Amino acid sequence: MTNSQTMKNSQSPDVADRSAATLIELVDLQKHYHMGTTTVEALAGVNLKIHPGEFVSITGASGSGKSTMMGILGCLDRPTGGKYFFDGEPAGELSDRQLAKIRNRSIGFVFQTFNLLPRTSAIKNVEVPMFYAKRIRTRNFALEALEMVGLAGRAHHVPAELSGGERQRVAIARAIVNNPKLLLADEPTGNLDSYTGAQIMMIFHQLHASGVTIVLVTHEPDIAVQAERIVQMRDGKIVHDGPVDPAKRVQAMEETRRMAEEKQKRLQANS
Amino acid sequence: MFYLRIILTSILSLKTNLLRSLLATIGVIIGVAAVVAAMSIIEGLTREVEKSIESFGSNVLQVFPGAKRQGGRQVGEVQTLSIDDADAIAAQCPAVIRSAPEVMGVATVKFFNKNTQGTVLGTMPQYTEIRAYNVEHGRFFTRSDVKSEAYVAVLGHKVAQELFGNGSPLGFVVKIQGKTFTVIGVMEKKGTIGFTRVDEQVIIPVTTAMKRLFGYRNIHSISAQAKDTHLANEAQKQISTLLRKRHKTPPGVDDDFAIFSQEQISKSFRETSQRLGLVFYSIAGISLVVGGIGIANIMLVSVTERTREIGVRMAVGAQRFDILSQFLAESSLISVVGGSIGVLVGVGFSKVLTGLSANMLKVYVAPSAVIIALTVAFITGMISGIYPAYKASRLDPVEALRYE
Structure with missing residues (x-):
């Protein structure tokens, strides 16, 4: 799939199925850390609902609590107060085992630092979530996921042989290979130059268009406005939650598309 | 299937850190x-010695001069046994059918320009019956030879061969310690009896050996043959009573002789070999423990180094138990691979040892030794892997993902 096709899809976000059910619901969510004698309120009462098919950006300065929120949304961490329902399940009360299962089947993670397994080929990296889902005959599914991010041709390269953008695409393939309900991306373009970052964003738009719910944590305004909705955090609280101005969004996406295409052209010229 | 893949994953990650895994x-x-070498050596020794003990004859008792004891401490040997003692045993102990005195000495045996170092045994004609050890050519010496302190010798098979080659030595004279002896017989090929290599022995009348050759005043031992195997214990008691009477040992005082039966020698040998085994196994066991500590150490380093990888695996859905299994698989793999190589090295070492000792020490690699060593190695790997694996499985995914 080329980038221009992707663009066409993501220009009509309402195509996505938006049922009334909520995928994520936070009720007065709190997370406290003890550091020595003081208690840090990383999250101080957060209320948030995210519906299936939404594309939400979470922004805020460092220390605003957005990373803590990522950990809890991703079922990697438990809140110290309040409630978190993931797909109707009270995630705060589930066992480690159940949380691992949710992460495995229902959540895909994309990290700023890619977090691929070193010295392990791209395709093997993509197979890891299926491995823990105890699925067999995973090769073809992994290859399909790599095809979706345009990396089928580099399936047998190890991360050290891949560029930053390629590594992040492998990470995305890994995140989507178990068909998750939620894609959680933590500064996915933070370690990439803006052209490569634009390519990654195009993949997110494409996934969103195909119905995947995306929550993207970023402090870059250019990236944040490409979502449908922005949640802004400060000092562990949500200070703003609203839809993105459609005009601004279209403009940002146009720019992203232009940069992604330019990068593509440069790559083709080089090869 | 899943666990097969856990093992494959472990192989992969051990391969990525090849040097460390090898160390x-x-x-x-x-x-x-x-462990394997220790067990093989012990087993080989035991088998060899037990074979020797068997060749001793189950109905043969051996009487040695006893140790003089003072307050429980041994203070040297008492030379108390005489030829008369030997004769009296056969004459007065109903359970004993025959007995013979024995004296030993090492001497150079010469025939013209050829000479060989041999053991000289001085005994009586009934020796051949007691030991079921017969003359092949010529004859054995007689009672009258003993009485007359004759200079006659019967050569062991190997001695005859070394001095005379294939020719017959009968009637020729050999020099033992410079004294001239006439060869009257050659013994059959026998190998060993007890711990003595009889083929390298020259047998002469006991009186000649004591008075003419070595100047001994007492004999070194008495071989006594019980009428039957099941009478061996009875014979032992009778000999003991007789000798105490003859030596006028007051009641309450220890014997001034010691009687060994095949059973007793086996028993005391087994005790010794068990004690020796314990020492060997302790040393081997300690090296295995050290090996285990090595694994634990490497695994701890590995867990710390791969904290982030563990975080990633947890993020994409690994259960804590999956992480635990993977690290346990890695440590077990190290121990199983190391154990297999160790078995080969141990067996190889044992073979080399056999070769170096010119087959005198026949090392025996028992299959049970291999199985025990492998099992212990596997358990060592599991035990040393448990703590690091547990530590890995208890990592907080958020912390692990943030770990630099």
């Missing part, structure tokens, strides 16, 4: 090789 393996290799 961890070496500890186990040395440990297991030590």
Whole structure:
């Protein structure tokens, strides 16, 4: 799939199925850390609902609590107060085992630092979530996921042989290979130059268009406005939650598309 | 299927840190090789010695001069046995059918320009019956030869061959310690009796050996043959009573002789070999423990180094138990691979040892030794892997993902 096709899809976000059910619901969510004698309120009462098919950006300065929120949304961490329902399940009360299962089947993670397994080929990296889902005959599914991010041709390269953008695409393939309900991306373009970052964003738009719910944590305004909705955090609280101005969004996406295409052209010229 | 893949994953991650994995393996290799070699040597020794003990004859008793004891401490040997004692045993102990005195000495045996170093045994004609050890050519000496302190010799098979080659030595004279003896017989090929290589022995009348050759005043031992195997204990009691009477040992005082039966020698040998075994196994065991500590150390480093990888695996859905299994698989793999190589090294070492000793020490590699060593190595790997694996499985995914 080329980038221009992707663009066409993501220009009509309402195509996505938006049922009334909520995928994520936070009720007065709190997370406290003890550091020595003081208690840090990383999250101080957060209320948030995210519906299936939404594309939400979470922004805020460092220390605003957005990373803590990522950990809890991703079922990697438990809140110290309040409630978190993931797909109707009270995630705060589930066992480690159940949380691992949710992460495995229902959540895909994309990290700023890619977090691929070193010295392990791209395709093997993509197979890891299926491995823990105890699925067999995973090769073809992994290859399909790599095809979706345009990396089928580099399936047998190890991360050290891949560029930053390629590594992040492998990470995305890994995140989507178990068909998750939620894609959680933590500064996915933070370690990439803006052209490569634009390519990654195009993949997110494409996934969103195909119905995947995306929550993207970023402090870059250019990236944040490409979502449908922005949640802004400060000092562990949500200070703003609203839809993105459609005009601004279209403009940002146009720019992203232009940069992604330019990068593509440069790559083709080089090869 | 899933666990097969866990193992494959472990192989992969051990391969990525090949040098480190090898270093961890070496500890186990040395440990297991030590265990296998120790067990093989002990087993080989035991088999050899037990064969010797069997050749001793189950109905033969051996009487030695006893140790003089003072307050429980041994203060040298008492030379109390005489030829008369030997004769009296056969004459007065109903359970004993025959007995013979024995004296031993090492001497150079010469025939013209050829000479060989041999053991000279001085005894009586009934020796051949007691030991079921017969003359092949010529004859054995007689009672009258003993009485007359004759200079006659019967050569062991090997001695005859070394001095005379294939020719017959009968009627020729050999020089023993410079004294001239006439060869009257050659013994059959026998190998060993007890711990003595009889083929390298020259047998002469006991009186000649004591008075003419070595100047001994007492004999070194008495061989006594019980009428039947099941009478061996009875014979032992009778000999003991007789000798105490003859030596006028007051009641309450220890015997001034010691009687050994095949059973007793086996028993005391087994005790000794068990004690020796314990020492060997302790040393081998310690090296295995050291190997295990090596694995634990490497695994701890590995867990710390791969904290982030563990975080990623947890993020994409690994259960804590999956992480635990993977690290346990890695440590077990190190121990199993190391154990297998260790077995090969241990067996190889044992073979080399057999070769170096010119087959005198026949090392025996028992299958049970291999199985025991491998099992112990596997358990060592599991135990040393448990703590690091547990530590890995208890990592907080958020912290692990943030770990630099």
